[in-house]
Amino acid sequence: MRWVVVWVKEEKRVAKKLGGAYIFEVAEFGRRPEEWKRDTLSSESNRLSASLEDYLEAMLFVILEKNGVRAKDIADRLSVSRSSVTSALQVLASKGLINYAPYDVITLTPEGEKQAERVLRKHTVLQEFFTDILLIDPEKAEAVACKMEHEANEALVERLSLLSQYVMESAESPADWREKFTRYCRERKLAQKAEK
Secondary structure, eight states: OOOOOOOOOGGGEEEEEETTEEEEEEGGGTBOHHHHHHHHHHHHHHSOOHHHHHHHHHHHHHHHHHSOBOHHHHHHHHTOOHHHHHHHHHHHHHTTSEEOOTTSOBEEOHHHHHHHHHHHHHHHHHHHIIIIISOOOHHHHHHHHHHHTTTOOHHHHHHHHHHHHHHHHHSSOHHHHHHHHHHHHHHHHHHHHHHO
16 A cells, blocks of 8 residues: 655545545645646656566666577566566557567667666666675675665665765775775674674
8 A cells, every 4th residue: 555645734634545544635735636646646656566677677787788689588587477578568568668569679669768878777787786895796786686686766776876976986995995994894793703
């Protein structure tokens, strides 16, 4: 269930349950609950699932590698069946994110390319943050970035990117900084074990 939370004075709100969300009619905002319902539902229907974002991201990777993409390429990259790919491609086409016809080369629309690049940027920033700043093993960082890219909002990703840049630019030597951080983590872990 999705909640719309609005701070209002108790006497000025009327709660209604519409479309799985509680909507509050508020005089100051000048919008009726029906408008909120429409906005909430339309933004929900436009939001892509993590799976569909993965398909867009995979398509972008293949296009960058091969200058074109077919359903088989996507199935191979994501290790899924071709029928799963076909279903996803039909949904993405209905949302206007790809140009798709069976057995033909698939292309991203401008909006699809924008969405795919957004997901790829999130993935890249998260993975680099985990490997370069938190010093996590690259394979583990990849797996975690794949999961988090779908939930992390743009503002969080931007802050992590800025933090990474700041740390790397302000450190006297990135190698020195990494060594000190690794030592700190190891000592901290030993101290926690000793406390138990």
